[in-house]
Amino acid sequence: MAELIAVDVERWPVAGSFVISRGAKTYVDVVTCIVGDGPHRGRGEGTPIYYKGEDAERCAAAIRAFAAHGDFDRASVNAQMKAGAARNALDCALWELEAQVAGRPVWELAGLAQPSPMATAFTISLGEPDVMEAAARKAAAAGYGLLKCKLTGEGDLDRVGAVRRGAPGVRLIVDANESWGDLDIVAEAAAMVALGVELVEQPVPRGQDERLRGLDAPIPFCADESCQTADDLERLTMYQAINIKLDKAGGLTEALKLAEGARARGQAIMVGCMLGTSLGIAPAFLAAQGAHWVDLDGALLLAEDREGALVAQAGLLQPGRLWG
Known part of the structure; x- marks a missing residue:
């Protein structure tokens, strides 16, 4: 106790x-x-x-x-x-x-793999296409091989196209942030595939998830805002992937339950984060071992971080000594 x-x-x-x-x-x-x-x-x-x-x-x-x-x-x-x-x-x-x-370390207590460096996505903030293109070029030059584009439902193809021009050799995922509710979702997804995008996060608003059921889309959809805890999994079978965030789930304990439940249902796993310091990212780093997509750049986007912080080298997030 x-x-x-x-x-x-x-x-x-x-x-x-x-x-x-x-x-x-x-x-x-x-x-x-x-x-x-x-x-x-x-x-x-x-x-x-x-x-x-x-x-x-x-x-x-x-x-x-x-x-x-x-x-x-x-x-x-x-x-x-x-x-x-x-x-x-x-x-x-x-x-x-x-x-x-x-x-003993937390990863051992939790029955997880010993943490090792992993490629993390680096987020390209929403902006005008030329701004996003420049940001993508800078991120690629820093060694990030996976970029995540924030979208808004308007002008998305121009933005993603600009990011692709800025970083032609990287993997791309996009976060629609619930903004495709009024769009032709299959057509938007097909256009994203043509630009080399491999995953779309939360295309529709939370609560409208049934709109995705049965769609013949050429790209996986990932539940983010719609997926909070393991109790949500049963109703989210229309998604091919889920995004686990410890702040949504309420901790590492629930995040591990989510991962186990998703794998049992054949869903791919993304582990993401909110903005925060390495103290908040470190537990998610453990949960992300073996995930299909890792998006743990929340501390990398800050102007400063805690002593002993996780660092990224050539796009690989390195385990720190701050927590666990």
């Missing part, structure tokens, strides 16, 4: 700005917590899910309120707290605490 030692809200600046169809961000607020059992400590970080109405202060309040009931463990946290950034921070802190108590 554990007790809450500290909970804080921190603000971290973004390098430039991070632009998607819902707006631009120049900073990210995260909630952090420390738990302990006396001699041992565990740390966790969560980034509030803005489209679920979360913010960092409310997440911090939720952690304090839960901890006020007394000692807790991962089982009680996952049974009693709703999925989201607050539970993610507590769940991951408890994983690290358990590892400290056992004298």
